[in-house]
Amino acid sequence: xxxxxxxxxxxxxxxxxxxxxxxxxxxxxxxxxxxxxxxxxxxxxxxxxxxxxxxxxxxxxxxxxxxxxxxxxxxxxxxxxxxxxxxxxxxxxxxxxxxxxxxxxxxxxxxxxxxxxxxxxxxxxxxxxxxxxxxxxxxxxxxxxxxxxxxxxxxxxxxxxxxxxxxxxxxxxxxxxxxxxxxxxxxxxxxxxxxxxxxxxxxxxxxxxxxxxxxxxxxxxxx
Amino acid sequence: xxxxxxxxxxxxxxxxxxxxxxxxxxxxxxxxxxxxxxxxxxxxxxxxxxxxxxxxxxxxxxxxxxxxxxxxxxxxxxxxxxxxxxxxxxxxxxxxxxxxxxxxxxxxxxxxxxxxxxxxxxxxxxxxxxxxxxxxxxxxxxxxxxxxxxxxxxxxxxxxxxxxxxxxxxxxxxxxxxxxxxxxxxxxxxxxxxxxxxxxxxxxxxxxxxxxxxxxxxxxxxx
Amino acid sequence: xxxxxxxxxxxxxxxxxxxxxxxxxxxxxxxxxxxxxxxxxxxxxxxxxxxxxxxxxxxxxxxxxxxxxxxxxxxxxxxxxxxxxxxxxxxxxxxxxxxxxxxxxxxxxxxxxxxxxxxxxxxxxxxxxxxxxxxxxxxxxxxxxxxxxxxxxxxxxxxxxxxxxxxxxxxxxxxxxxxxxxxxxxxxxxxxxxxxxxxxxxxxxxxxxxxxxxxxxxxxxxx
Amino acid sequence: xxxxxxxxxxxxxxxxxxxxxxxxxxxxxxxxxxxxxxxxxxxxxxxxxxxxxxxxxxxxxxxxxxxxxxxxxxxxxxxxxxxxxxxxxxxxxxxxxxxxxxxxxxxxxxxxxxxxxxxxxxxxxxxxxxxxxxxxxxxxxxxxxxxxxxxxxxxxxxxxxxxxxxxxxxxxxxxxxxxxxxxxxxxxxxxxxxxxxxxxxxxxxxxxxxxxxxxxxxxxxxx
DNA sequence: CATGAATGAGGCTTCATTCAT
DNA sequence: GATGAATGAAGCCTCATTCAT
Numbered sequence: 025x026x027x028x029x030x031x032x033x034x035x036x037x038x039x040x041x042x043x044x045x046x047x048x049x050x051x052x053x054x055x056x057x058x059x060x061x062x063x064x065x066x067x068x069x070x071x072x073x074x075x076x077x078x079x080x081x082x083x084x085x086x087x088x089x090x091x092x093x094x095x096x097x098x099x100x101x102x103x104x105x106x107x108x109x110x111x112x113x114x115x116x117x118x119x120x121x122x123x124x125x126x127x128x129x130x131x132x133x134x135x136x137x138x139x140x141x142x143x144x145x146x147x148x149x150x151x152x153x154x155x156x157x158x159x160x161x162x163x164x165x166x167x168x169x170x171x172x173x174x175x176x177x178x179x180x181x182x183x184x185x186x187x188x189x190x191x192x193x194x195x196x197x198x199x200x201x202x203x204x205x206x207x208x209x210x211x212x213x214x215x216x217x218x219x220x221x222x223x224x225x226x227x228x229x230x231x232x233x234x235x236x237x238x239x240x241x242x243x244x245x246x247x
Numbered sequence: 248x249x250x251x252x253x254x255x256x257x258x259x260x261x262x263x264x265x266x267x268x269x270x271x272x273x274x275x276x277x278x279x280x281x282x283x284x285x286x287x288x289x290x291x292x293x294x295x296x297x298x299x300x301x302x303x304x305x306x307x308x309x310x311x312x313x314x315x316x317x318x319x320x321x322x323x324x325x326x327x328x329x330x331x332x333x334x335x336x337x338x339x340x341x342x343x344x345x346x347x348x349x350x351x352x353x354x355x356x357x358x359x360x361x362x363x364x365x366x367x368x369x370x371x372x373x374x375x376x377x378x379x380x381x382x383x384x385x386x387x388x389x390x391x392x393x394x395x396x397x398x399x400x401x402x403x404x405x406x407x408x409x410x411x412x413x414x415x416x417x418x419x420x421x422x423x424x425x426x427x428x429x430x431x432x433x434x435x436x437x438x439x440x441x442x443x444x445x446x447x448x449x450x451x452x453x454x455x456x457x458x459x460x461x462x463x464x465x466x467x468x469x470x
Numbered sequence: 471x472x473x474x475x476x477x478x479x480x481x482x483x484x485x486x487x488x489x490x491x492x493x494x495x496x497x498x499x500x501x502x503x504x505x506x507x508x509x510x511x512x513x514x515x516x517x518x519x520x521x522x523x524x525x526x527x528x529x530x531x532x533x534x535x536x537x538x539x540x541x542x543x544x545x546x547x548x549x550x551x552x553x554x555x556x557x558x559x560x561x562x563x564x565x566x567x568x569x570x571x572x573x574x575x576x577x578x579x580x581x582x583x584x585x586x587x588x589x590x591x592x593x594x595x596x597x598x599x600x601x602x603x604x605x606x607x608x609x610x611x612x613x614x615x616x617x618x619x620x621x622x623x624x625x626x627x628x629x630x631x632x633x634x635x636x637x638x639x640x641x642x643x644x645x646x647x648x649x650x651x652x653x654x655x656x657x658x659x660x661x662x663x664x665x666x667x668x669x670x671x672x673x674x675x676x677x678x679x680x681x682x683x684x685x686x687x688x689x690x691x692x693x
Numbered sequence: 694x695x696x697x698x699x700x701x702x703x704x705x706x707x708x709x710x711x712x713x714x715x716x717x718x719x720x721x722x723x724x725x726x727x728x729x730x731x732x733x734x735x736x737x738x739x740x741x742x743x744x745x746x747x748x749x750x751x752x753x754x755x756x757x758x759x760x761x762x763x764x765x766x767x768x769x770x771x772x773x774x775x776x777x778x779x780x781x782x783x784x785x786x787x788x789x790x791x792x793x794x795x796x797x798x799x800x801x802x803x804x805x806x807x808x809x810x811x812x813x814x815x816x817x818x819x820x821x822x823x824x825x826x827x828x829x830x831x832x833x834x835x836x837x838x839x840x841x842x843x844x845x846x847x848x849x850x851x852x853x854x855x856x857x858x859x860x861x862x863x864x865x866x867x868x869x870x871x872x873x874x875x876x877x878x879x880x881x882x883x884x885x886x887x888x889x890x891x892x893x894x895x896x897x898x899x900x901x902x903x904x905x906x907x908x909x910x911x912x913x914x915x916x
Numbered sequence: 917c918a919t920g921a922a923t924g925a926g927g928c929t930t931c932a933t934t935c936a937t
Numbered sequence: 938g939a940t941g942a943a944t945g946a947a948g949c950c951t952c953a954t955t956c957a958t
Contacts, residue, residue: 077952089919097954203460243418299928496921617889631912691862
């Protein structure tokens with residue numbers, strides 16, 4: 025379940041009618057705006073090069089206001105990353121690991137996940153930039169946190185592999201843990217690649233094709 | 248240790264007795280020491296958290312001395328990364344892409360490369376940290392440069408795949424370019440994984456096994 | 471005192487009640503305070519010996535505050551010099567070059583200008599110090615700029631001389647350009663002289679007398 | 694006799710045959726070379742912008758060597774200025790203040806002095822740059838010293854004026870002290886003017902003409 | 917609540933000077 | 938004597954953060 029360190033807990037209550045509630049709603053909206061602006065700024069200039077003033081500027085608010093919503097620069101980074109992670113997760117966690125019973129089914133499932141994932145990469149390259157670049161290098165603690173997140177993604181992926189092994193349509197001796205990490209590596213590489221691709225949409229297709237081929241059949245020629 | 252594998256040996260003539268030569272040699276040694284110290288400091292604290300003073304302190308030299316050998320902080324980063332890249336390359340570029348004629352031969356070759364590569368990852372995790380973490384996130388320009396480097400690694404890897412396709416022991420329709428990038432992703436993921444592994448040496452073996460299995464045979468169960 | 475003569479009055483509308491206006495006014499006042507402090511510091515220690523911290527200290531403000539109002543050390547120098555130049559100009563440019571028709575009138579005009587000018591020199595020796603010492607030697611570019619300023623002063627002085635030549639009360643063959651520069655030289659020399667004079671006020675009178683005598687009649691004894 | 698603060702005392706003994714003497718001679722020569730190089734460097738970049746390394750570089754010597762001949766950067770400045778002052782003095786002190794008995798004779802003398810002086814300005818603008826720019830603004834102490842030097846030059850000039858007053862060919866009520874200072878001002882202005890003149894040689898002539906005309910006859914038209 | 921003026925810790929970099937070789 | 942490697946004081950500047958309005 026990923027790591028919870030940068031998970032936002034946004035508790036909307038269903039009835040939001042009092043003035044205080046409306047204020048809280050507006051505050052929450054403001055927070056979201058700031059996160060959005062920070063997303064853009066961190067992506068464009070990089071976390072360290074970006075300043076609080078840049079974020080405030082982006083929104084046309086005073087930079088003092090920023091501190092009414094976030095404790096400090098690190099805090100907003102955490103929230104931005106939580107947002108990015110959530111977007112990533114919402115795509116990857118869509119399917120049910122135990123829903124497939126045959127290679128064909130699983131393959132279809134993988135293709136679907138990849139399709140959605142790589143679409144995200146093409147449409148929101150900021151997510152890639154944040155998750156695979158800024159989060160990784162912000163500082164040692166951030167690096168550790170990010171590696172934990174990657175491991176979390178791998179754990180999620182592993183569930184699919186284990187399902188396949190248990191149901192017998194994947195190799196019985198598959199090292200599900202390491203293999204899952206390797207697959208995450210492929211995904212990261214795809215994300216980074218699309219970041220600078222001239223025609224990301226076209227590349228996306230190739231990655232889906234090539235990725236699933238290797239994943240399922242390997243590279244070797246059928247004898 | 249660190250300073251031998253990757254140091255540019257400019258080919259001094261065997262007679263190295265003049266004062267100028269000795270001075271040049273000592274200067275080169277100093278540069279290497281500083282690079283080594285920066286390696287450590289950047290790895291431990293991260294590029295942005297690290298200061299020139301930290302590097303100088305590590306060596307017990309005045310921080311003014313640093314500037315006799317490197318123009319500025321960015322300069323030393325470039326040199327450190329060049330070193331890291333060279334170490335990585337020297338391991339990956341060891342084999343001859345066109346030397347193999349069968350899957351078995353190629354697989355042996357891959358296993359050997361992985362063996363050497365993952366050994367580097369285990370023994371010099373700093374290289375991993377520098378190449379896959381710090382280089383990526385230092386600043387936008389560095390990010391671009393690093394992605395270029397990754398692409399270069401992929402291009403190198405592609406040569407092996409193309410050889411296999413041409414010789415017929417790899418699938419004819421293999422998308423060598425994307426597949427090579429995917430393999431680089433696996434390598435990156437392995438590096439990052441070993442970075443925080445409890446028992447990196449043990450993990451190394453699993454990665455070699457699992458990695459080559461997926462790569463050659465895919466994950467699917469033989470029907 | 472200092473801050474009134476030369477301050478650019480941007481013509482605020484009489485109703486200056488909005489917060490924004492008051493803020494702008496305070497900012498302008500702050501800028502003026504900093505310029506004033508810099509005036510003092512540069513005069514006392516010299517431009518190169520003075521530090522931003524000295525200026526901030528002089529005002530009892532944090533040195534970071536300085537940078538909210540001026541881009542850098544060079545910037546404040548430019549502003550200080552602009553102020554000094556403006557004060558100098560406002561004294562010299564007071565009279566109308568074409569207003570005089572006889573030697574006597576012109577001489578009275580010159581005496582008045584000198585009176586005002588040398589009064590400035592006595593009362594605000596900082597202006598002299600800044601314009602004739604610091605500005606000249608700050609750096610090669612500043613030197614060129616300052617020499618240009620001197621030339622501008624000479625150009626202004628030349629207008630008076632040309633008026634006299636045209637009206638016939640000054641020598642027809644007067645080299646107005648060079649003579650004007652020579653007169654500026656006399657003024658500079660006076661300023662520098664008063665800078666270290668024991669009794670500047672007394673010296674001032676002598677300069678006015680001796681200066682105008684030489685200027686109009688030369689040094690030679692009437693035969 | 695100027696002020697002695699930056700006067701070099703170079704005591705050549707007539708017999709210079711022993712090894713020690715030859716060494717001393719070579720040392721003296723080295724000192725002169727360094728002064729010459731510093732002259733150039735200070736002139737080109739300005740005192741503060743110039744570094745000891747620049748001077749050493751100019752000569753192709755190690756910058757440590759510099760300190761074997763001069764105590765510090767300020768020391769070399771003093772020597773350079775002494776050199777410049779000497780050159781200036783040697784031109785101005787050429788004539789005998791008491792040698793003239795008529796206006797015509799004195800005027801000829803002045804023209805000769807100006808001729809030599811302004812020739813120096815044209816041929817060695819570095820002297821001007823050093824004496825009238827760098828010396829003035831190096832630091833407060835230097836400024837004071839330089840103003841003293843100017844006063845010394847004025848004192849020297851005053852001797853000529855006093856001679857004229859005593860002999861009756863200059864106005865009896867001439868304020869010789871201030872007038873002398875004014876004349877120095879004209880000379881300074883001339884020097885600075887020639888520094889940036891497009892055709893210094895041509896300007897030189899105009900300065901001599903215009904300068905002596907004003908000095909002797911004033912600017913007023915003969916009635 | 918919003919603001920932005922004020923702050924100062926912190927970091928980079930320069931360069932005059934020293935001193936061992 | 939000559940050298941230049943080493944040094945660290947000194948100074949500029951940035952920017953995250955605070956807080957009075």
